[in-house]
Ligand SMILES: Nc1ncnc2c1ncn2[C@@H]1O[C@H](COP(=O)(O)OP(=O)(O)OP(=O)(O)O)[C@@H](O)[C@H]1O
Ligand SMILES: [K+]
């Protein structure tokens with residue numbers, strides 16, 4: 209895993225983040241974060257006061273005090289900027305690596321007359337046809353329209369073992385920047401310049417297009433409102449203090465305000481979001497938006513397709529089974545006829561098996577035949593011969609309907625043969641010539657290992673798993689049992705998959721869907737979290753809001769954990785930040801008023817050196833808590849699978865109660881240090 213996974217924060221990254229922290233001081237950038245913007249405004253005002261303490265109103269405090277407040281405020285802003293820059297840094301480094309992969313390549317454009325022309329990959333448009341030979345880099349994203357090749361995708365997935373890609377079916381998409389390791393392919397370009405997978409991936413890890421999630425926007429608004437409330441509190445304090453004979457000068461008021469507004473969470477909020485996205489990337493999953501990652505944290509239902517997701521998806525013909533009154537040779541020949549023009553892997557495997565069994569069919573006999581291509585709607589494929597004969601193969605119920613419409617009858621032993629295959633987890637395809645059914649083809653597929661344990665884990669997290677397949681109910685039941693999903697829907701057409709998702713969503717559930725086929729694309733788009741397998745089609749990858757580079761459907765489990773962790777981390781640090789601010793209020797107010805109101809002595813449990821020392825200590829604590837919490841913001845609060853209620857009470861205890869206690873200890877310690885250093 210070279211390109212995508214990079215965990216450590218190097219010295220260069222940290223140095224770059226320090227530099228970026230200063231760049232981010234630009235007020236145009238800062239205003240997007242209202243809490244920290246207020247701190248920056250405070251820094252500016254105290255900077256002016258450092259030169260001219262009486263600039264706005266007559267003031268009794270020293271220049272040194274103003275300078276101290278100004279510097280601490282500046283560091284508060286810088287620490288927050290540093291946190292964000294550090295979180296962004298890893299993505300930027302990955303983007304640089306990916307950009308090197310993207311370097312211009314030459315492509316062999318197939319022209320109208322069939323000749324090849326060398327062009328730069330940047331000139332390729334949607335719809336162009338290119339040829340890529342062994343050892344060459346695939347110039348851009350597309351679908352294979354001819355050929356079968358092993359592709360080295362390590363530049364993108366980090367996985368060194370090449371994968372087989374072929375025309376037709378769900379394994380036909382290729383990605384620009386990957387390399388043909390053997391054989392050649394003819395590829396139809398599917399994206400315009402600048403919109404390829406690699407381009408999107410770069411923009412994504414770089415965070416160039418990062419948008420605040422609805423949750424983040426809501427929290428930012430809440431923090432802005434809190435800031436406003438505290439500003440009103442501070443302003444109304446001035447006449448009250450004057451009445452008591454206490455003079456509160458401007459620097460102190462600003463310092464007090466900054467202590468009270470939620471600077472901790474305000475400073476770390478964006479770093480938490482970026483780091484969450486980054487963690488997803490470390491698992492080799494590309495999330496198109498932070499919203500998708502957050503939604504994953506709250507998922508109730510997971511819908512999976514069967515072939516290619518739960519199984520490996522290399523459905524291969526294993527056996528031809530004739531019905532009574534049909535010979536073995538006849539069923540093989542009719543299967544062959546139904547498949548010679550079927551470019552799907554299933555179709556080709558049938559032709560191949562027929563060939564191994566010694567049957568072939570001269571091309572001259574079907575050259576003029578009309579090919580009936582497989583669709584997920586009809587669940588059949590075949591040929592209409594020029595002499596009017598119609599050969600079909602497909603899902604047993606679909607072929608039954610087809611022959612019955614022609615006035616044919618269903619052989620008595622058909623269901624038995626189909627059931628035998630289905631009970632073994634295979635896919636039976638019925639074969640017909642005109643109104644007569646000849647037999648069934650046994651398509652074999654294997655369930656990916658380790659699914660049962662991971663689905664059980666999802667169950668313990670309260671997530672229901674439903675397998676949705678176009679296959680027949682018996683095969684579906686067998687595979688569902690073997691894989692350990694909670695429920696299944698069989699004979700599902702694309703619109704049925706959407707209907708299942710909508711039904712769950714109407715019950716108020718958040719739904720995730722994983723799939724790989726073009727027929728899964730609408731459902732992937734409908735789901736709250738759509739995770740496409742990288743092995744799948746372009747359509748699936750475009751409709752989804754996440755792509756798993758390793759094509760492992762249980763990866764969703766990791767994404768769910770990261771999503772939950774992101775939500776919990778944000779909640780925990782918000783709780784901590786607000787608890788902190790309240791504690792600071794009680795820590796410093798008594799100290800400030802004590803000279804005027806000796807009765808407050810009872811409240812002055814902190815026994816801080818002086819009002820000024822109280823303010824400076826609280827302000828320093830307020831600043832250094834930000835870098836101290838950066839590791840938690842970046843790594844996330846430790847997450848363990850447990851019920852939401854227990855998690856909540858646990859976090860309120862740690863971060864709420866902790867948030868109240870920590871400032872008292874921290875401020876007292878800082879006050880002692882300042883006294884020891886004779887600063888106050
Ligand atoms: N090339 C083909 N020719 C004829 N029929 C096919 C072909 N491929 C698949 N079928 C039939 O169509 C059904 C639906 O296939 P499809 O690949 O669309 O399933 P799906 O809806 O993606 O579900 P899943 O991927 O979970 O199996 C299959 O179960 C099979 O019976
Ligand atoms: K604060």
Ligand SMILES: [Mg+2]
Pocket residue numbers: 378513514515516724725
């Ligand atoms: Mg499928």
